[in-house]
Amino acid sequence: MSTDYDLVIVGAGMVGASLALALAQSGLRIAVIERVARDQESQPSYDDRGIALSLSSQRIFSAMDVWSRLATVANPIKKVHVSDKGHFGKVRMDAASLRLDALGYVVIARELGGVLLSSLKEYENIDLICPASILEFTNTDKQYSLSIEADGKRKELNSRLLVAADGTHSDIRAQLGIQASEVDYQQTAIVSNVTAEFSHENTAFERFTEHGPLAVLPLAEKRAVVVQTVAAEQAEYFLGLTDEHYIEEIVNRFGRRLGSLQRIGKRQAYSIVQVQSDQQVANRAVLLGNAAHTIHPNGAQGFNLCLRDVAGLAEQIQQARESDVDIGSQMVLDAYFLSRKADQATVSRLAHGMGKWFYNTSLPKSLLRNTAMTALDIFAPAKTHLIRRGMGLSGRQPLAVRQSVL
Ligand SMILES: Cc1cc2nc3c(=O)[nH]c(=O)nc-3n(C[C@H](O)[C@H](O)[C@H](O)COP(=O)(O)OP(=O)(O)OC[C@H]3O[C@@H](n4cnc5c(N)ncnc54)[C@H](O)[C@@H]3O)c2cc1C
Numbered sequence: 001m002s003t004d005y006d007l008v009i010v011g012a013g014m015v016g017a018s019l020a021l022a023l024a025q026s027g028l029r030i031a032v033i034e035r036v037a038r039d040q041e042s043q044p045s046y047d048d049r050g051i052a053l054s055l056s057s058q059r060i061f062s063a064m065d066v067w068s069r070l071a072t073v074a075n076p077i078k079k080v081h082v083s084d085k086g087h088f089g090k091v092r093m094d095a096a097s098l099r100l101d102a103l104g105y106v107v108i109a110r111e112l113g114g115v116l117l118s119s120l121k122e123y124e125n126i127d128l129i130c131p132a133s134i135l136e137f138t139n140t141d142k143q144y145s146l147s148i149e150a151d152g153k154r155k156e157l158n159s160r161l162l163v164a165a166d167g168t169h170s171d172i173r174a175q176l177g178i179q180a181s182e183v184d185y186q187q188t189a190i191v192s193n194v195t196a197e198f199s200h201e202n203t204a205f206e207r208f209t210e211h212g213p214l215a216v217l218p219l220a221e222k223r224a225v226v227v228q229t230v231a232a233e234q235a236e237y238f239l240g241l242t243d244e245h246y247i248e249e250i251v252n253r254f255g256r257r258l259g260s261l262q263r264i265g266k267r268q269a270y271s272i273v274q275v276q277s278d279q280q281v282a283n284r285a286v287l288l289g290n291a292a293h294t295i296h297p298n299g300a301q302g303f304n305l306c307l308r309d310v311a312g313l314a315e316q317i318q319q320a321r322e323s324d325v326d327i328g329s330q331m332v333l334d335a336y337f338l339s340r341k342a343d344q345a346t347v348s349r350l351a352h353g354m355g356k357w358f359y360n361t362s363l364p365k366s367l368l369r370n371t372a373m374t375a376l377d378i379f380a381p382a383k384t385h386l387i388r389r390g391m392g393l394s395g396r397q398p399l400a401v402r403q404s405v406l
Contacts, residue, residue: 046113197259
């Protein structure tokens, strides 16, 4: 016996779960298949990383009716301070000067996951099947047929559309025969949560140093997430330091603007790669999120970009449904990709540029960077443009994002 779905999403990480929620009210029958149980340490999407959400993400989550819950665990970013250690350049941004409540928000990935997965369970048209593994799948020009194993039993599912939201090293992408190109930056991001002596006043800091960039994202009270990017060959050294010495390293790079730091949480390391799949839509299948494009985390745009893709895909699917068009048809999938490719290309290019340029410590590059930062700080229209881009509000965007605030 097979169960028929309109849509099967593989991966209930940040992106897969968000797509199911974006379509929750559509009446479509949706299955979300997740390999790793939510509360397991090995759950790759929902760990202790702090995720900076842009205003575009806030709007999309509001449209999904999820923001009111997320707001209870999200901390606002009211100011942004970008600096270069030992140099003159600075860029400062302030929500109040733009008459905004916040420039963005920070949420711990695990808490984001808690809100998304518990929201999914409220919809009768969504089946979250977890933990489950895909044994095999085949497709015709009408549907996909999947065999999965869950609760020790084999189950058969049919679906008109298959969405692969299974992360950077997507198995589904490989099984669909879609190639992807990869850039290994030879950099490692080390993430830890600290408590500071002084209030961060809801400021997000990005500081470039001779050893690589360091970001400090504000959490509630005096807590903050520290993301330190180091050369891959130095990662072992930084991970092996005692908490006391690691804090010294952070203070060396960041300075004492938040006073002394303490109560460091577990350090987590992420190898930084860029992955771009050659194709994002194929016969009745869409690659979404990191499976479609994984970008450098400098600038904190990865998930924000993916969520705009989620909103774009949900919009096309809704429109198709309302017009009685097959949601898996090539016309619908092509319209989705066409609507998203410009934003994807711009953000990926920027993230790649930041990953390389801001890691570069040579004097000419450093001078150029500082001059550009100073010019940007003084020239208001350029700064507003940068803020709009950082908030995910520039260019052609899905309906859920389109509202003018600046
Ligand atoms: C250090 C770091 C900091 C970051 N900070 C930010 C930030 O501040 N702001 C921001 O916007 N972005 C940030 N990002 C990017 C963000 O983490 C990614 O964009 C996001 O995780 C992509 O989510 P995803 O659901 O596509 O993939 P993943 O998070 O990898 O989730 C994939 C899911 O699919 C499941 N899965 C995999 N294979 C299968 C299978 N065969 N069957 C079933 N399930 C499967 C996995 O278990 C997982 O749950 C950061 C990234 C890093 C590395």
